[in-house]
Amino acid sequence: xxxxxxxxxxxxxxxxxxxxxxxxxxxxxxxxxxxxxxxxxxxxxxxxxxxxxxxxxxxxxxxxxxxxxxxxxxxxxxxxxxxxxxxxxxxxxxxxxxxxxxxxxxxxxxxxxxxxxxxxxxxxxxxxxxxxxxxxxxxxxxxxxxxxxxxxxxxxxxxxxxxxxxxxxxxxxxxxxxxxxxxxxxxxxxxxxxxxxxxxxxxxxxxxxxxxxxxxxxxxxxxxxx
Amino acid sequence: xxxxxxxxxxxxxxxxxxxxxxxxxxxxxxxxxxxxxxxxxxxxxxxxxxxxxxxxxxxxxxxxxxxxxxxxxxxxxxxxxxxxxxxxxxxxxxxxxxxxxxxxxxxxxxxxxxxxxxxxxxxxxxxxxxxxxxxxxxxxxxxxxxxxxxxxxxxxxxxxxxxxxxxxxxxxxxxxxxxxxxxxxxxxxxxxxxxxxxxxxxxxxxxxxxxxxxxxxxxxxxxxxx
DNA sequence: CACCATTGGATAGCGCAACTCTCCAACCAA
DNA sequence: TTGGTTGGAGAGTTGCGCTATCCAATGGTG
Numbered sequence: 001x002x003x004x005x006x007x008x009x010x011x012x013x014x015x016x017x018x019x020x021x022x023x024x025x026x027x028x029x030x031x032x033x034x035x036x037x038x039x040x041x042x043x044x045x046x047x048x049x050x051x052x053x054x055x056x057x058x059x060x061x062x063x064x065x066x067x068x069x070x071x072x073x074x075x076x077x078x079x080x081x082x083x084x085x086x087x088x089x090x091x092x093x094x095x096x097x098x099x100x101x102x103x104x105x106x107x108x109x110x111x112x113x114x115x116x117x118x119x120x121x122x123x124x125x126x127x128x129x130x131x132x133x134x135x136x137x138x139x140x141x142x143x144x145x146x147x148x149x150x151x152x153x154x155x156x157x158x159x160x161x162x163x164x165x166x167x168x169x170x171x172x173x174x175x176x177x178x179x180x181x182x183x184x185x186x187x188x189x190x191x192x193x194x195x196x197x198x199x200x201x202x203x204x205x206x207x208x209x210x211x212x213x214x215x216x217x218x219x220x221x222x223x224x225x226x
Numbered sequence: 227x228x229x230x231x232x233x234x235x236x237x238x239x240x241x242x243x244x245x246x247x248x249x250x251x252x253x254x255x256x257x258x259x260x261x262x263x264x265x266x267x268x269x270x271x272x273x274x275x276x277x278x279x280x281x282x283x284x285x286x287x288x289x290x291x292x293x294x295x296x297x298x299x300x301x302x303x304x305x306x307x308x309x310x311x312x313x314x315x316x317x318x319x320x321x322x323x324x325x326x327x328x329x330x331x332x333x334x335x336x337x338x339x340x341x342x343x344x345x346x347x348x349x350x351x352x353x354x355x356x357x358x359x360x361x362x363x364x365x366x367x368x369x370x371x372x373x374x375x376x377x378x379x380x381x382x383x384x385x386x387x388x389x390x391x392x393x394x395x396x397x398x399x400x401x402x403x404x405x406x407x408x409x410x411x412x413x414x415x416x417x418x419x420x421x422x423x424x425x426x427x428x429x430x431x432x433x434x435x436x437x438x439x440x441x442x443x444x445x446x447x448x449x450x451x452x
Numbered sequence: 453c454a455c456c457a458t459t460g461g462a463t464a465g466c467g468c469a470a471c472t473c474t475c476c477a478a479c480c481a482a
Numbered sequence: 483t484t485g486g487t488t489g490g491a492g493a494g495t496t497g498c499g500c501t502a503t504c505c506a507a508t509g510g511t512g
Contacts, residue, residue, distance in 0.1 A: 016489070024338070028472050031490075048478040048489055061383055067470090069379045071297075074470070095446065099439060112250070126440075133447045134440045143439045150433040153295045157287055157425060165409060169430075170437045172402050177441035179394055181449065199383060201442075204395075205435050207376035211396045212434075213325060213369045213427065214352075214360045215403035220321065221359045223407065242460070254501050257461075274460050274507045293499085300499070 014052045016042070023060045030060065037078055038063045062195065070202030076101065084194050094190075095197045100142065102201055108149040118152035118161075125166050129174075176208065239269070239277030249286045256286065263304055264289045288421065296428030302327065310420050320416075321423045326368060328427055334375040344378035344387075351392050355400075402434065 020027045033039045039059050042050030059081075066077045083089075083097040108115045122144070126135040138144060154161045180200050187193045246253045259265045265285050268276030285307075292303045309315075309323040334341045348370070352361040364370060380387045406426050413419045 015487090017487080024335075026472080027489095029470085032471060034489090035491080042489090044489095046479065049480090049487095050489065058384075065379050065383055069376060096443065099442070102439075109250075131440060131444045133444050141440075141443075143436050143443075146432060147436040147440070150295065150429060150436060153291050154425070154429055154433075157291055157429070158284075159422070159425060159429075165405070166433075166437075168405055169402060169434060170441065172398055172405070173434055173438040174441040174445070176395060176398050176438055177445050179391070179398070180442060181445050183391060196385070197442075199380070199385060201439065203376060203380055203383070203385075205438075206372060207380070207392075208395060208399060208438075209431050209435075210369050210373040210376060211392075212399040212402055212431075213328075214357060214367075214373070215396065215400040216325070216406060216423075216427075217322065217367075217369075218357045218359050219400070219403050219407050241458090243458085252501080253459095255499085258500060260460095261462085268460090270460095272459095272508065275458095275509085276460070 014056070016050070016052065019052045019056060019060065022057055023064070025060060025064060033060070033063055036074055038074065038081060062199075065199070066202055069206060072102075072202065080198060084191075084198060087191075094194050098194060098198050099201055102142075102198075107145050108152055112152060112156065114152040114155045115148065118148050118155055121151050121155075121161060121163065121166075122148050125163055125170065128163060128167050129170055180204070239271075239279060240283070242268070242276070242278065245278045245283060245286065248283055249290070251286060251290060259286070259289055262300055264300065264307060288425070291425065292428055295432060298328075298428065306424060310417075310424060313417075320420050324420060324424050325427055328368075328424075333371050334378055338378060338382065340378040340381045341374065344374050344381055347377050347381075347387060347389065347392075348374050351389055351396065354389060354393050355396055406430070 014022070016027055016030060019025075020030055023030075030039070034041060039056060042052040042056065044050050063077060063081070066072045066080065067074065072080070079101040080098050083094060083101055086094060086097070089097060108118065119139075123135065123138075126132075134141070134144060139148075151161050184193055184196050184200065187196050240248070242253055242256060245251075246256055249256075256265070260267060265282060268278040268282065270276050289303060289307070292298045292306065293300065298306070305327040306324050309320060309327055312320060312323070315323060334344065345365075349361065349364075352358075360367070360370060365374075377387050406423075410419050410422050410426065413422050
């Protein structure tokens with residue numbers, strides 16, 4: 001372990017190994033992410049040396065969060081980050097593009113008869129909710145497609161998935177979404193807002209689901225005892 | 227096993243190949259699931275032949291849902307199903323045991339300084355919420371641990387994850403949980419209720435998250451236009 | 453009864469994804 | 483110089499969810 005030329009954790013000029021130490025990610029893995037284009041190349045300071053800065057560290061942490069917490073496949077993470085980085089787009093579109101690329105469950109199985117039923121179910125639900133944007137985009141949106149796939153699975157398993165129940169749950173999710181956007185607006189820069197939105201989608205989802213399960217346990221204990 | 231004696235819908239015996247046709251799962255894969263103990267063995271009718279019934283079909287569909295939609299590793303699915311099948315337990319415990327075994331994100335990294343902070347955050351949150359059961363079980367519960375891990379990730383990325391925001395989201399999730407339990411109570415048998423709870427956890431979660439993202443899009447369009 | 457496709461069971465192999473290892477020449481501080 | 487370190491590239495490893503192959507017992511058909 002040789003002393004690098006900078007003893008301090010300087011704002012600029014980290015080596016790959018220092019990036020590794022500070023992030024807790026092995027150099028081999030960082031090299032892999034660099035190869036895969038998840039992290040921008042460092043500043044080439046000579047033929048065989050490159051420098052990394054705080055931005056790289058931050059990006060690396062985001063990548064780890066996407067992959068480890070959010071369970072995104074590497075290829076998907078790359079696509080999402082491409083949109084996050086694309087400053088040529090306006091906020092809304094940039095945000096939409098990033099979310100658009102986010103992980104979706106398996107696409108609906110078009111051969112299964114339940115899929116058509118599920119599609120109709122979802123259309124009725126969106127109509128009921130008055131979510132015209134989602135209704136118009138329809139099958140083009142990956143989110144819409146995973147929704148259809150989820151409903152199809154439930155139908156296939158014999159759960160009714162009735163519109164009233166889904167509508168109520170959707171209204172609840174709407175509250176959550178409103179909170180999220182309120183929260184997002186507290187972030188100043190556009191880049192931060194977009195990153196926040198991505199984090200919101202991939203990091204807050206497991207968090208919310210954990211909260212939901214805890215709430216279920218609480219409610220169950222309340223109703224039936226321990 | 228338990229299933230062959232309890233869940234008789236149709237008495238009519240199927241061969242493995244018919245089970246495959248009706249479920250859309252290849253015979254090879256079904257054999258794999260049998261080997262892995264995800265599906266109880268068929269009724270051995272001779273040295274090299276076995277019969278399967280509607281219960282097996284239903285179980286097979288549940289397995290596919292857990293693995294394909296819920297993304298459960300095979301080993302985890304087996305563990306969950308073991309609890310679902312365990313008729314020696316009371317409903318609440320059985321339900322809890324099944325949910326207990328469900329997939330959790332990565333465990334918190336004890337080496338990271340953020341983890342301690344996250345743990346304190348979560349404790350404060352649970353106190354604020356009055357969720358005493360969750361508070362008492364604390365770190366024993368996998369759900370609690372993934373919650374801590376999620377919060378730690380957010381903190382690590384620089385998001386404040388403030389208690390007020392989390393409390394509001396938790397209250398919203400509480401509403402969702404109450405709906406779920408209401409819905410669950412409409413199912414008659416205990417076995418069905420437990421299965422419903424599992425389905426609720428693994429199938430409804432992606433569904434709810436899809437709804438949340440759609441709601442975010444709607445709200446974003448409402449605020450900022452397309 | 454004889455025939456042979458089918459069945460269930462066991463084992464080995466495949467394909468993908470996410471790393472991880474190995475090598476090497478360039479580099480830089482001592 | 484010199485010896486440890488660096489970045490880059492490709493091959494290797496691991497784990498998992500299947501999938502393909504083989505085999506003997508079976509059982510419907512003629």
